[in-house]
Amino acid sequence: xxxxxxxxxxxxxxxxxxxxxxxxxxxxxxxxxxxxxxxxxxxxxxxxxxxxxxxxxxxxxxxxxxxxxxxxxxxxxxxxxxxxxxxxxxxxxxxxxxxxxxxxxxxxxxxxxxxxxxxxxxxxxxxxxxxxxxxxxxxxxxxxxxxxxxxxxxxxxxxxxxxxxxxxxxxxxxxxxxxxxxxxxxxxxxxxxxxxxxxxxxxxxxxxxxxxxx
Amino acid sequence: xxxxxxxxxxxxxxxxxxxxxxxxxxxxxxxxxxxxxxxxxxxxxxxxxxxxxxxxxxxxxxxxxxxxxxxxxxxxxxxxxxxxxxxxxxxxxxxxxxxxxxxxxxxxxxxxxxxxxxxxxxxxxxxxxxxxxxxxxxxxxx
Numbered sequence: 001x002x003x004x005x006x007x008x009x010x011x012x013x014x015x016x017x018x019x020x021x022x023x024x025x026x027x028x029x030x031x032x033x034x035x036x037x038x039x040x041x042x043x044x045x046x047x048x049x050x051x052x053x054x055x056x057x058x059x060x061x062x063x064x065x066x067x068x069x070x071x072x073x074x075x076x077x078x079x080x081x082x083x084x085x086x087x088x089x090x091x092x093x094x095x096x097x098x099x100x101x102x103x104x105x106x107x108x109x110x111x112x113x114x115x116x117x118x119x120x121x122x123x124x125x126x127x128x129x130x131x132x133x134x135x136x137x138x139x140x141x142x143x144x145x146x147x148x149x150x151x152x153x154x155x156x157x158x159x160x161x162x163x164x165x166x167x168x169x170x171x172x173x174x175x176x177x178x179x180x181x182x183x184x185x186x187x188x189x190x191x192x193x194x195x196x197x198x199x200x201x202x203x204x205x206x207x208x209x210x211x212x213x214x
Numbered sequence: 215x216x217x218x219x220x221x222x223x224x225x226x227x228x229x230x231x232x233x234x235x236x237x238x239x240x241x242x243x244x245x246x247x248x249x250x251x252x253x254x255x256x257x258x259x260x261x262x263x264x265x266x267x268x269x270x271x272x273x274x275x276x277x278x279x280x281x282x283x284x285x286x287x288x289x290x291x292x293x294x295x296x297x298x299x300x301x302x303x304x305x306x307x308x309x310x311x312x313x314x315x316x317x318x319x320x321x322x323x324x325x326x327x328x329x330x331x332x333x334x335x336x337x338x339x340x341x342x343x344x345x346x347x348x349x350x351x352x353x354x355x356x
Contacts, residue, residue, distance in 0.1 A: 058305035153278035183291040
């Protein structure tokens with residue numbers, strides 16, 4: 001199977017809501033040289049985007065979309081417990097969504113890979129209140145704070161949050177993912193250290209933090 | 215589209231007026247939804263629980279996005295959102311006139327609930343958006 005065939009096969013099973021068959025398919029690919037990064041960037045995320053597009057175009061019920069998302073989260077849990085963890089690199093990361101954001105799958109994927117690479121990661125998932133996030137970050141003092149933001153109705157609260165975090169935690173690097181509108185990026189750019197458009201890119205930027213501090 | 219994006223600017227809106235708009239948004243939103251509910255051209259939406267829920271949610275998100283893009287002067291981002299919303303609602307059998315009518319209702323409600331603040335600059339931008347969406351709706355129905 002080439003990548004496109006792999007994606008199509010998975011999308012079909014996700015749309016059937018067949019969790020066991022999805023697992024069987026993904027585990028069958030483990031025998032090949034498919035890396036975790038390739039699985040996420042080239043199969044799972046495009047599959048979710050495709051299903052999301054079908055929901056937007058009213059070709060899929062929102063329940064189908066949620067079932068597919070949950071199955072992918074289960075696959076990610078499976079990958080988290082079965083991948084071989086490298087020795088600790090002494091770095092820590094706090095990953096999840098900005099307040100008001102609920103698209104938490106990409107942050108979970110990055111959690112899996114950074115943990116595998118020896119990071120100590122705390123993943124909080126979807127939207128939490130900004131003041132609680134700040135309090136947690138202050139007590140944890142992570143080397144990396146990775147946030148997902150897709151919708152821009154929470155722009156003001158996110159900028160206020162980032163300003164406070166930057167001031168309180170000057171040595172924490174802030175990564176922002178999910179933001180594909182260039183106009184919003186221009187506004188956010190001065191409040192974060194870098195943007196990421198893929199899991200691979202996020203992992204690469206995290207590795208650069210490790211190298212820079214070595 | 216580019217022409218509208220170039221012309222559309224939030225810079226005439228005073229920060230304190232935008233703050234008042236946001237503070238009053240629940241009242242503005244309620245009045246906007248009520249106005250939509252009373253439009254006879256949307257009778258089939260009003261009588262359909264799920265589509266009326268969507269109408270409320272889209273109006274609420276548009277209001278939030280209008281505020282966010284106005285605060286940071288991002289007209290193109292708001293127009294991109296409107297492109298997405300138009301497509302989303304079209305696939306759910308909303309009439310092409312829904313968005314311009316919703317913006318019109320929001321404009322009237324803004325005038326009504328801005329208390330002592332100046333609603334003119336906000337209403338002027340909403341009028342521009344309404345005309346932009348009306349033109350697109352007319353092209354769709356032509």
